[in-house]
Amino acid sequence: EAQVTQNPRYLITVTGKKLTVTCSQNMNHEYMSWYRQDPGLGLRQIYYSMNVEVTDKGDVPEGYKVSRKEKRNFPLILESPSPNQTSLYFCASSLTLNQPQHFGDGTRLSIL
């Protein structure tokens, strides 16, 4: 089944403890992206990647890192999480640019 898989789905952690949210797609998509969704602010793009080893900042990249070493994986790294990064995170992918994006089911992060 074609899908975008995020892990974990839920995580409660403390300020400053490094964490990684994994994202994997099995559709051989070139484009992948991370978004966060917050009440009243909607969905905002954090980082995106147009292909292996090609990444760029979205609208709200501060406090996040990404890497794209393989086509299928696009992990989101929070080196020193803070409470303002408490949010619902979505990974998305598309075959190429200008194509419909497929979303994962989301990761709910709580930073205490």
Added chain:
Amino acid sequence: KQEVTQIPAALSVPEGENLVLNCSFTDSAIYNLQWFRQDPGKGLTSLLLIQSSQREQTSGRLNASLDKSSGRSTLYIAASQPGDSATYLCAADTQGNQGGKLIFGQGTELSVKP
């Protein structure tokens, strides 16, 4: 800076009714306009994508139109069903082949009553 607005924020209709969801954007220089559906606790599901050169797209009971000159897109749902209850989001692609950046509206929460 591109801004995308969806009005109303919430809509409740009886089953069987035809309805229109609205999406407006401030900058007409978009590459495409996408409509998504989000169910509670789930990710987004792509419904329709209208390229900037197109006027509309149809899928089953859904029809989406795009008018770049007026900065508007509409999603028409025919013969609504309770299973259509969800939040509907529109997103404008402002970069196309240069980056695929989507700017999302805040969504319209639709409730279809049996």
